[in-house]
Amino acid sequence: MSTKIFINLPVRDLPRSRDFFTKLGYSFDPQFSDENAASLVISDNIIVMLLVESFYGTFTKKKIADAHETSEVMIALSADSREQVDELVDRALASGGQPTGETQDHGFMYGRAFEDPDGHHWEVTWMDMSAMQEQS
Template sequence: MSTKIFVNLPVKDLARSRDFFTKLGYSFNPEFTDENAACLVISDDIFAMLLVEPFFKTFTKKEIADTATSAETIIALSADSREQVDELVDRALASGGRPSMEPQDHGFMYGRSFQDPDGHEWEVMWMDMSAMREAAQAQQG
């Protein structure tokens, strides 16, 4: 079974959000994109539906989180290398994103994060799986 993930995120300005993620190298699926929503393609099975706030409200009875003061989610993306982490986060910051947390460097794992123009938090991380397995084996004895 192949499960696809659609993360729904409210946005204030759809054009600004589309421009931001396009600058990061992502594309949008035109079949699920109109004046109320844009389907951000993260991978073959992972998508973020960027929904203008009034349209987002049609899917929930709850209030939309104020991302200036609250975190509703942290979307974590994997990268193939430390360099790819830096490249994507640096591009996000240069394209209107804001820093989120300090970089995390644990040797076998490296991550950085940013906030998109609507304040949603994105974390980009790389993990050296072979080094992680070696460390786990060393701890086991």
């Protein structure tokens, strides 16, 4: 069984969010995108639904977190190399994202993080699985 993961994130300015993630090299599924939502395709099995806050609010009775003030989730993505980590995070920062945390370099594992324009925390990490197995 192939499980798909759908992450729903509230956004204040949907066009700005679409532009930000397009600059990172991602695409959107037009079948599930409109003026209230954009279906951000991370991979075949991972979709991030960027939902305008008022629309997001129709799915919950809870107060919507302001990700600039409160940590509600950390989204971690894997990369194929250290260079790919740097490329993606550098594009995010050049496109309006903000750096968060320090670069993590443990030799066999390397990661950096950024916040998108709505303050959502994204981690990008590469791991050398062969080096990890040698250490165990």
